[in-house]
Amino acid sequence: MTNIIEARGLVYIYPNGTSALNNLSLAIKKGQRIALLGANGAGKSTLLLHLNGILRPKKGSIVFQGQAVDYRHRSLLALRKNVGIVFQEPDNQLFTANVLHDITFGPLNLGLTREMALAKSRKAMRETETVSLENKPTHFLSFGQKKRVAIAGVLAMEPQVIIFDEPTAGLDPKMALKIMDLLHQLSEQGKTLIISTHDVDLAYSWADYVYFIKEGSIAGEGTPQELFLRQDLLTACDLYCPWIIEIYRAMINTGLANQNQQVPANKNELLKLINESPVRFNTQRIKAIHNCLG
Amino acid sequence: MLLIDHYAYNNKLVSVHPGEKCLFFALTISLCLSITSVVASLAVIGLMAGAIVLLAGVPWRFYLKLMLLPGAFLIVGVITLMLTLTREQQGLIWFTGLGPYALGFTSHSLDAGVNLFLRSLGSVSCLYFLSLTTPMSEIVSVLRKLRVPALVVELTTFIYRFIFVLLEVAGKVYVAQSCRLGYKNLSTGFNSLGRLVVSMFLNSYVNSQNVYNALVARCYTGNLPGVEDNRSFSRRNVLLILAVDGLLATGSLYAGGIL
Numbered sequence: 001m002t003n004i005i006e007a008r009g010l011v012y013i014y015p016n017g018t019s020a021l022n023n024l025s026l027a028i029k030k031g032q033r034i035a036l037l038g039a040n041g042a043g044k045s046t047l048l049l050h051l052n053g054i055l056r057p058k059k060g061s062i063v064f065q066g067q068a069v070d071y072r073h074r075s076l077l078a079l080r081k082n083v084g085i086v087f088q089e090p091d092n093q094l095f096t097a098n099v100l101h102d103i104t105f106g107p108l109n110l111g112l113t114r115e116m117a118l119a120k121s122r123k124a125m126r127e128t129e130t131v132s133l134e135n136k137p138t139h140f141l142s143f144g145q146k147k148r149v150a151i152a153g154v155l156a157m158e159p160q161v162i163i164f165d166e167p168t169a170g171l172d173p174k175m176a177l178k179i180m181d182l183l184h185q186l187s188e189q190g191k192t193l194i195i196s197t198h199d200v201d202l203a204y205s206w207a208d209y210v211y212f213i214k215e216g217s218i219a220g221e222g223t224p225q226e227l228f229l230r231q232d233l234l235t236a237c238d239l240y241c242p243w244i245i246e247i248y249r250a251m252i253n254t255g256l257a258n259q260n261q262q263v264p265a266n267k268n269e270l271l272k273l274i275n276e277s278p279v280r281f282n283t284q285r286i287k288a289i290h291n292c293l294g
Numbered sequence: 295m296l297l298i299d300h301y302a303y304n305n306k307l308v309s310v311h312p313g314e315k316c317l318f319f320a321l322t323i324s325l326c327l328s329i330t331s332v333v334a335s336l337a338v339i340g341l342m343a344g345a346i347v348l349l350a351g352v353p354w355r356f357y358l359k360l361m362l363l364p365g366a367f368l369i370v371g372v373i374t375l376m377l378t379l380t381r382e383q384q385g386l387i388w389f390t391g392l393g394p395y396a397l398g399f400t401s402h403s404l405d406a407g408v409n410l411f412l413r414s415l416g417s418v419s420c421l422y423f424l425s426l427t428t429p430m431s432e433i434v435s436v437l438r439k440l441r442v443p444a445l446v447v448e449l450t451t452f453i454y455r456f457i458f459v460l461l462e463v464a465g466k467v468y469v470a471q472s473c474r475l476g477y478k479n480l481s482t483g484f485n486s487l488g489r490l491v492v493s494m495f496l497n498s499y500v501n502s503q504n505v506y507n508a509l510v511a512r513c514y515t516g517n518l519p520g521v522e523d524n525r526s527f528s529r530r531n532v533l534l535i536l537a538v539d540g541l542l543a544t545g546s547l548y549a550g551g552i553l
Contacts, residue, residue: 052511077513085511092504097455098431101521106512108519118521137303137429139458157512 002066004030004192005051005083005161009060012046012216020046021057022216028161028194028209033187035203035224036196038213039238044196047213048163051194053079081110084159088166090146097137099130099149106157117156124155128182144175151182161192168202180206204228204242205266212237225263244270250292251277254285296461297356302429305350312432313439314531315424318345321539323420325546326413334546335412341542342419350427357422364418368411376407430454435522448518456498463497464490 012021049055107117168176212220251257264270389398476486
């Protein structure tokens with residue numbers, strides 16, 4: 001598979017002197033589900049703004065489909081057409097009081113006709129379940145509704161790569177689940193998705209490839225099942241261990257599972273592991289697991 | 295503010311073409327401003343009250359409260375205009391003596407004051423009609439059709455949107471300050487209010503950068519394309535508007551109004 005977007009040796013220093021990116025490189029393949037993890041201030045958001053050409057690196061380059069972005073008007077528009085960002089704060093993204101006007105903004109900027117733009121917007125509105133919001137002013141929408149309208153505004157441009165900055169922050173569990181379902185659908189359509197998050201559990205069961213970011217560079221990368229097992233790396237990046245891994249470890253330590261078995265990738269696989277365990281539970285074992293989990 | 299906006303999106307005239315409502319507004323307010331006649335002003339006030347309460351279905355209590363707002367300002371302003379300070383008491387309908395001077399009304403100043411009061415109230419009710427029946431985004435689309443410069447249209451769009459963002463932030467900061475007794479007495483109140491204003495400025499500054507980034511991320515190149523709806527003018531409504539305003543004009547000229 002070819003790389004759809006790459007960052008090569010990015011260096012970025014904010015005007016106030018804060019060094020945000022420090023020789024950061026990554027290569028993302030088409031169709032991947034990527035999670036970027038890191039503490040606050042690690043440089044995640046700065047990196048996202050680079051991937052869409054809003055910030056220009058001091059050194060290094062962004063390569064989209066094998067071509068380096070040259071930051072001229074035309075090449076920037078081409079990049080932004082193909083790489084969409086859903087920002088964390090929907091209020092920053094919704095610039096008009098009219099939902100339909102906001103969603104058609106991107107497609108019209110691409111130079112589509114009114115009919116085409118409307119058709120694409122309506123499709124995006126169906127996918128994000130915002131059809132019923134069309135005639136509501138944006139300031140009367142709830143946070144979850146605003147978030148979905150913001151997502152529709154990006155989907156309507158039909159980008160190949162979609163970046164979500166903290167997709168579930170501030171949402172109630174049900175709405176968060178809905179957004180994650182949408183992300184699954186988009187992934188099945190063949191889109192390349194990148195999310196930035198602090199939520200290790202979310203990243204662990206959703207992503208197929210993970211980057212840990214620390215102080216502006218990549219501290220580790222790999223599949224979640226290998227990367228999240230490295231406790232030293234997690235500690236260094238100020239991240240917690242996902243609960244699935246903790247349970248898996250406890251199962252190994254108590255003999256419920258053995259190390260040759262595959263690390264469970266999500267809750268269902270973990271439950272399967274428990275069900276297929278040759279050892280049946282008894283009070284002593286449960287006590288042992290309890291002790292193990294501290 | 296929020297309630298006015300609520301009715302703008304939820305009234306019985308919301309499906310009427312915004313151009314028709316703007317036409318009615320523009321014709322009526324120009325008549326109200328150009329014809330100096332108590333009858334014309336009263337007719338406009340009545341006409342608009344009818345349109346807002348009966349046609350658009352805005353509760354009359356709410357409309358009355360809205361009218362009291364400019365009404366109170368107008369009464370204070372007009373009274374000061376009507377008062378005359380003079381040495382001669384002749385010609386004053388009513389006066390009170392202030393040493394060698396007399397403070398009172400002449401019949402002419404009284405006339406002028408009442409005229410001005412009613413005319414202003416009439417114009418305000420026209421403005422209320424527009425803002426209570428037409429969502430801002432539709433007014434903007436009419437402006438765009440009228441070939442108003444893009445800069446003005448865009449500023450209107452942004453300002454209107456961010457009034458609400460700022461209101462929300464200000465509300466949150468205010469609550470947070472009150473929770474820590476920021477408004478327990480007058481002096482802390484002023485202090486807190488000052489800080490609130492400062493934080494609003496900083497907020498706006500940071501937010502404007504974020505908004506710009508979000509716009510640029512969706513290929514913003516300096517103009518906001520608009521999707522106009524394809525609703526067509528209803529001939530019946532336009533004729534009705536012309537008839538009503540024609541009747542208003544001839545009626546008030548006949549009743550002694552001067553252009």
